[in-house]
Amino acid sequence: MAAVVALDSLIAALPPGMVVTDPDILAAYRQDRAQDPDAGTPLALIRPTTTEQVQTAVRWCAENRVPMITRGAGTSLSGGSTAVDGAVTISTEKMRELTIDTATRTAVVQPGLFNAEVKAAAAAHDLWYPPDPSSFEICSIGGNVATNAGGLCCVKYGVTTDYVLGLQVVLADGRAVRVGGKQLKDSAGLPLTKLFVGSEGLLGIITEVTLRLLPPQAPACTVVGSFASVTDASEAVLAITSKIRPAMLEFMDSVSINAVEDMLRMGLDRQAGALLVAQSDAPGPAGAAEVAIIRQAFEAHGAADVFDTDDPQEGEAFTAARRAAIPAVEKIGSLLLEDVGVPLPQLPALIGGVADIAADNDVMISVIAHAGDGNTHPLIVFDPDNADEAARAQVAFGQIMDLAISLGGTITGEHGVGRLKKAWLPNQVGPDVMELTALIKNALDPQGLLNPGVIL
Amino acid sequence: MAAVVALDSLIAALPPGMVVTDPDILAAYRQDRAQDPDAGTPLALIRPTTTEQVQTAVRWCAENRVPMITRGAGTSLSGGSTAVDGAVTISTEKMRELTIDTATRTAVVQPGLFNAEVKAAAAAHDLWYPPDPSSFEICSIGGNVATNAGGLCCVKYGVTTDYVLGLQVVLADGRAVRVGGKQLKDSAGLPLTKLFVGSEGLLGIITEVTLRLLPPQAPACTVVGSFASVTDASEAVLAITSKIRPAMLEFMDSVSINAVEDMLRMGLDRQAGALLVAQSDAPGPAGAAEVAIIRQAFEAHGAADVFDTDDPQEGEAFTAARRAAIPAVEKIGSLLLEDVGVPLPQLPALIGGVADIAADNDVMISVIAHAGDGNTHPLIVFDPDNADEAARAQVAFGQIMDLAISLGGTITGEHGVGRLKKAWLPNQVGPDVMELTALIKNALDPQGLLNPGVIL
Numbered sequence: 001m002a003a004v005v006a007l008d009s010l011i012a013a014l015p016p017g018m019v020v021t022d023p024d025i026l027a028a029y030r031q032d033r034a035q036d037p038d039a040g041t042p043l044a045l046i047r048p049t050t051t052e053q054v055q056t057a058v059r060w061c062a063e064n065r066v067p068m069i070t071r072g073a074g075t076s077l078s079g080g081s082t083a084v085d086g087a088v089t090i091s092t093e094k095m096r097e098l099t100i101d102t103a104t105r106t107a108v109v110q111p112g113l114f115n116a117e118v119k120a121a122a123a124a125h126d127l128w129y130p131p132d133p134s135s136f137e138i139c140s141i142g143g144n145v146a147t148n149a150g151g152l153c154c155v156k157y158g159v160t161t162d163y164v165l166g167l168q169v170v171l172a173d174g175r176a177v178r179v180g181g182k183q184l185k186d187s188a189g190l191p192l193t194k195l196f197v198g199s200e201g202l203l204g205i206i207t208e209v210t211l212r213l214l215p216p217q218a219p220a221c222t223v224v225g226s227f228a229s230v231t232d233a234s235e236a237v238l239a240i241t242s243k244i245r246p247a248m249l250e251f252m253d254s255v256s257i258n259a260v261e262d263m264l265r266m267g268l269d270r271q272a273g274a275l276l277v278a279q280s281d282a283p284g285p286a287g288a289a290e291v292a293i294i295r296q297a298f299e300a301h302g303a304a305d306v307f308d309t310d311d312p313q314e315g316e317a318f319t320a321a322r323r324a325a326i327p328a329v330e331k332i333g334s335l336l337l338e339d340v341g342v343p344l345p346q347l348p349a350l351i352g353g354v355a356d357i358a359a360d361n362d363v364m365i366s367v368i369a370h371a372g373d374g375n376t377h378p379l380i381v382f383d384p385d386n387a388d389e390a391a392r393a394q395v396a397f398g399q400i401m402d403l404a405i406s407l408g409g410t411i412t413g414e415h416g417v418g419r420l421k422k423a424w425l426p427n428q429v430g431p432d433v434m435e436l437t438a439l440i441k442n443a444l445d446p447q448g449l450l451n452p453g454v455i456l
Numbered sequence: 457m458a459a460v461v462a463l464d465s466l467i468a469a470l471p472p473g474m475v476v477t478d479p480d481i482l483a484a485y486r487q488d489r490a491q492d493p494d495a496g497t498p499l500a501l502i503r504p505t506t507t508e509q510v511q512t513a514v515r516w517c518a519e520n521r522v523p524m525i526t527r528g529a530g531t532s533l534s535g536g537s538t539a540v541d542g543a544v545t546i547s548t549e550k551m552r553e554l555t556i557d558t559a560t561r562t563a564v565v566q567p568g569l570f571n572a573e574v575k576a577a578a579a580a581h582d583l584w585y586p587p588d589p590s591s592f593e594i595c596s597i598g599g600n601v602a603t604n605a606g607g608l609c610c611v612k613y614g615v616t617t618d619y620v621l622g623l624q625v626v627l628a629d630g631r632a633v634r635v636g637g638k639q640l641k642d643s644a645g646l647p648l649t650k651l652f653v654g655s656e657g658l659l660g661i662i663t664e665v666t667l668r669l670l671p672p673q674a675p676a677c678t679v680v681g682s683f684a685s686v687t688d689a690s691e692a693v694l695a696i697t698s699k700i701r702p703a704m705l706e707f708m709d710s711v712s713i714n715a716v717e718d719m720l721r722m723g724l725d726r727q728a729g730a731l732l733v734a735q736s737d738a739p740g741p742a743g744a745a746e747v748a749i750i751r752q753a754f755e756a757h758g759a760a761d762v763f764d765t766d767d768p769q770e771g772e773a774f775t776a777a778r779r780a781a782i783p784a785v786e787k788i789g790s791l792l793l794e795d796v797g798v799p800l801p802q803l804p805a806l807i808g809g810v811a812d813i814a815a816d817n818d819v820m821i822s823v824i825a826h827a828g829d830g831n832t833h834p835l836i837v838f839d840p841d842n843a844d845e846a847a848r849a850q851v852a853f854g855q856i857m858d859l860a861i862s863l864g865g866t867i868t869g870e871h872g873v874g875r876l877k878k879a880w881l882p883n884q885v886g887p888d889v890m891e892l893t894a895l896i897k898n899a900l901d902p903q904g905l906l907n908p909g910v911i912l
Binding site: 102103104105106147148149150154155158159161162171175177178179181182183184185186187188189190191192194195197198199202203214215218238241242243244245282283284285286339341342343344345370373374375408409410411412413414415416417421425428429430432433434436437439440441442443444455 | 558559560561562603604605606610611614615617618627631633634635637638639640641642643644645646647648650651653654655658659670671674694697698699700701738739740741742795797798799800801826829830831864865866867868869870871872873877881884885886888889890892893895896897898899900911
């Protein structure tokens, strides 16, 4: 009964209706897009709008030793916001304020805004927020910061951490701190801003983000090529990245090409073994030179039908095709979505190795990739009603991470470890780094209440 | 006597001659470029060449509770490597191995190499390491990583942390860990690589750095303008940065112009109140458009003799003039070198406020600045034999930091807090962030042996 009384005190401390205990609503907050079948049910759901309300909730949890799961838009692919029985889920979805400061070219945003909303607000002031996860229309900026999310433009423009200048964070004891600010350079004290970006909710709850914005991107030229094999395509990637930094360099294999073509009917080459979509946003003759380098690399590796366009809409159609790959392949079956990355020269070995793992386990694996930075998304397709196939998919999931580690790579390039990948993290980083991680976690959250079960 | 016996065991554990106790040599390792008059004398100097030797030294220090000062090239301007009585100084100057991997476009370097040597090694493979502190010919890459050093190109190309992909670090107990690696994207676990960059030796000793390299920079056009006043020049800066990201945007005031002209005799306008040196490295017509925007901003703010050149040598002469400003002004007197930064719109207020502080304290302060990112270096000139003037210089030093904090800025943009600035850090970041800093420090270095007196 103690827990119920305590929940009453939480309900009383926050505005009416902010603490949700309706089982029907709670059910919708059990899982995220990783759809963990072992997800628990939140003790309560809290949807604050201000930092102070987050502090109230965190103080209550700290006093009552109730774990907290921070949830953004619920689009985590690694189970970063999966509910835990007995834990409160704090959703940032109603924290949606945004201010653009054109003088400092920064955006100060609450975590609940979608990435696409930040982009749009910046664009309205002729500015640009580059990071662009494929899920940009439905993922929150808070989740982007928590996972150090990437996207398609990272190959040239970097990842979320490169754009975070400052944060407000509610610590495990309910104190709110500000780290960093609007200045572009700051060497004052430990780099705490950087420590929180990518910390997956283990060290605090991010309630405000100061983002650096850029002048608008120059119009891009898009080059598309169909290849006979994934090997040809991945070797073309290396030929390009050894010479230039393209603004985008995306890879789709045969399965994803056909799945997207089934969905969008845009005339992709169904016979191709792989497709590359590259962009250059270098202006004028420099852009023409980059397009020529890309075309040359495509043709040298046997690409048929190399096509280039400086029409932004035509180019966006191919980018949209690449972004549609995950939902398109999802129509074939349930997905286990991988996010492994390798140093670029190992890209052919990774893609080839994934094909071997698919064959060995008799499962379909479609590979799409942010090829230009070595970050791949093998999509393991399985029928959830076929227990044997689902088990083989799980085996393949682990083998792909083992492969990436053996190639000197990472088990996650941009999605985060969450709950789904934590069993593989020690193999990648080793016991000393795991201990270092635990030391920092324990120093900042000695009760272990923040996102328990993630990473550690 | 116990300490002497213990030192014998250290000497025995390392190669002959690696542990130095010669007082004449130790004397040269007391101070760094901050020339702290209160510097101690090292108990011993250790100049290892390998990570294993660093581990041996750190284990000995941990067992004997002897503090350790990590020293790179000794160019810290904030006393980051000032010796402490009774502490061992570990110099990385002999850790000078370097490997360039053109396939991943990375450099794996030991910390003792100079920044310029890394740049040169990259250039030999037609690659580019951007960060360029003014001291790049004499500062070490390890020190750059420890302070998250910046430079002139940061306004467009970012600071050291943006180029660090991986590290090997010897922890306070002597264990060596690897964090990050050669992959461009990595969201696996807490962002420990980022935590160590800029941690000023408080959390471990960096023994190897994996750096990201870029394709070579395109040839830059340089635009130079002389302004009647510092206000005109700083407003021209805002006019430029509101439209484009220049590749360089440097500021010199009248004192520094004349000091450089005394030294280099290159024909700078001695009557000017301020000089701006800007660069665009955008290729072709885009570069011409940027040069036009810069020229227009210069002329709109009354610049006389606006000069532009696409001749790299001519451009480099002006960059060299800006880099020469500190040694040139140093010929006038001893310097207290500031490193304050503000959000860009506050730049005129900062530069104006520094002039007021100079007048109030009757000291000469010359301001040079990486103006494009709001990071300024007020140089407080004083005669060390004039105790009253030296005292007034110290007062001005603190007042400039107070001013930067009041303008929402930072006490250090790129030099680090070291020992000289730590008294002001709590005013910038507040008590909660100081406590957070101490929590992390204590978790990783519970005996407090790594660089004691820095930051905390």
